[in-house]
Amino acid sequence: MKSLLSYLLAGLVFAVSSWVVHAAELQVAAAADLKFAMDEIVEAFRKIYPDDKIDVIYGSSGKFHAQIQQGAPFDLYFSADIAFPRKLEQQGFSVGPTRSYAVGRIVLWSNVRDASQMTLADLADPAIRKIAIANPHHAPYGKRAEEALRSAGLWERLQAKLVQGENIAQTAQFVQTGNAEVGIIALSLALNPVLAAAGGYHLIDDKLHEPLEQGFIITKRAGNNPLASAFADFISSQESRAIMIRYGFALPDENAAQ
Amino acid sequence: MLTLISDDWAAVWLTLKLASTTTAILMVIGTPIAWWLARTRSGFKGLVGAVVALPLVLPPTVLGFYLLIALGPHGPVGQITQALGLGVLPFTFPGLVVASVFYSLPFVVQPLQQAFEAIGARPLEVAATLRASPWDAFFSVALPLARPGFITAAILGFAHTVGEFGVVLMIGGNIPGQTRVVSVQIYDHVEALEYAQAHLLAGGMLLFSFLALFALYTLNARPPKA
Known part of the structure; x- marks a missing residue:
């Protein structure tokens, strides 16, 4: 009887500890053009937060926009067109302002x-x-x-x-x-x-078209998820910027972006 | 007053054209397959039956992926169609017809097979004793007796083709008047945040699908003749 109790207790401690260690989860919705760059950025981010669970879902910016409006469980939304997250921001679906993170070609x-x-x-x-x-x-x-x-x-x-x-x-x-x-x-x-x-x-000469300015937001549901703001900060880190540049993105000027 | 824009009408018309063409082809090739499946004692019956039924369980992405590769210019079917001077099939209306024939095959073959099985061998044996040739027996005995099966097969084949989405998305290329069917048009409206347009088409699809099934179940629910 005593041993059963200790097993249960050990199980409980294990469950709680794994819950504590796994405290943070992050679901990122990202435009399909980010597929390879974002994979590398997430890999680098995981090295800093090895115990947290970070998932990236790739798809079309428009679909994610509609899904977030309908309460989809995404903490960050990286759109290929900054107009989409701006719209969500105006409708109150974001925490903080829309941030520009890259210009595509x-x-x-x-x-x-x-x-x-x-x-x-x-x-x-x-x-x-x-x-x-x-x-x-x-x-x-x-x-x-x-x-x-x-x-x-x-x-x-x-x-x-x-x-x-x-x-x-x-x-x-x-x-x-x-x-x-x-x-x-x-x-x-x-x-x-x-x-x-x-x-x-x-x-293709970028004078032939409007700029492909890309933006992201932290969604309202991630308001008190510290991992979401950590990831948002990581995007403007030197490490992430180097990856984005390697994949051909022009980056917003660090000082002018604000 | 919100109305369907011309793109939407084009998609509706194309969808009906695709579903009618596919259903017509399926009735022609599905009937002998169903007849053979219903009558054969061959050991291949299980194999053929399983192949015919595959689209029931396969994700449309599997079919779409293989069709895209096989029908493409480097694929086996693509090589043949190019050698015949037909070009390649992805992104064309004939390509969608080919895909839809595969996709809706079990929805036509299975009701027909059940109808033929329900007739049994007896009426055909009687016809044979009356010196009807096998062809005559098939057309003047089996076909009329299997009529409810044909109606079910046609309705299901048509409705299922109208409801096709995944395969079209993968091999269609979204060309107006060629491959942009209603289901894809709805998807595009939703992606572009045009929910009002999406509602109109989606509501229309809901109504159509319900009426098709309602007709089917009403026809099938008629009490058997005494």
Whole structure:
């Protein structure tokens, strides 16, 4: 009887201690263009907080926006378009202001021809039958792709060739599987080792489109989650900034960002 | 007054076109498969039955992924379609038809198979003694007797194709008038925070699906003739 009690007690102590050690959990919703950069940032962050549970869910910025409005359990929301978190901030879904964390770039990418030697005008080449872009209706990278093609005077001519990915990762996947010869994707994806090994890219002049300013918020539910603000601070650390730069993001100026 | 925009109507029309084409094809290829499954004593019956039923349990992403690879320019089917001068199927209406035929196959074959099994061998044996050829017996005896099965198969095949989303999202490419069906259009409205437009289409889908099933269950609930 006594031993049973001690077992129960030991179990209880174990349960409590594991609960105390596992005090913090973090769910991060991140735009698909962040996939590879954010994986590395989270890995670095985990080294500082090895006992905490950090999950990142990648998807489209618009979908996360709607889900957070409906009470989705995300503590931080990294959008590819700063307009989405700003909207949530105005509606009272955030703690503190929307912070700018990066400016994205779009590139031409292909694994069947040398995209580094291509320009936008080459897209009219009849040998290119399908061009993948992200959905210009709601995906930030798709909107910028449309703007760039319009500025280059190609939008109308290319209509019959365009296929739309639901988000920028699916857009890259349409090219990777050979179903489109060329795609307009995020530089951050073109720079990841798997895609970089498969093909080169051509950086699209950012004067042809509005800037892809990206922003994040801490959501209201994370108001008293210290890990959320720790992660938010970590994003502007030298370590994170170095990773973001490696993936081709331009960073907001540290002093001017505020 | 909120109304459907022209993009929405295009999606509705495309969805109906896809579902009708798919259902028509499925009735033609599903009938012999169901007939064979209902009558055979072959050891392959279990194998074929399992293959036909796969889309019932597979996530649409599995089907979508394999179709994207197989139908693409480097895939086996893609090589054939290109050699035939048909181009590649992903991002095209014919591509969606091919995907939908796979996806909705069990919804047509299974009701037909059950209907054929319910007839049993007896009426066909009688027809044979009256010197009806096997084809004659099939068309003048089996088909009329299996009529409720055909109605069920057509309604289910049509409704299930209308309700397709995951596969289309993976191989469609969201092209207006080609692959942008209603379910995808709803998804895009929601992503773009256009909830009012999404509500209209989603409500329409709910109503349509209910009416289809209501018709089905009402037809099937008729008491058997004495």
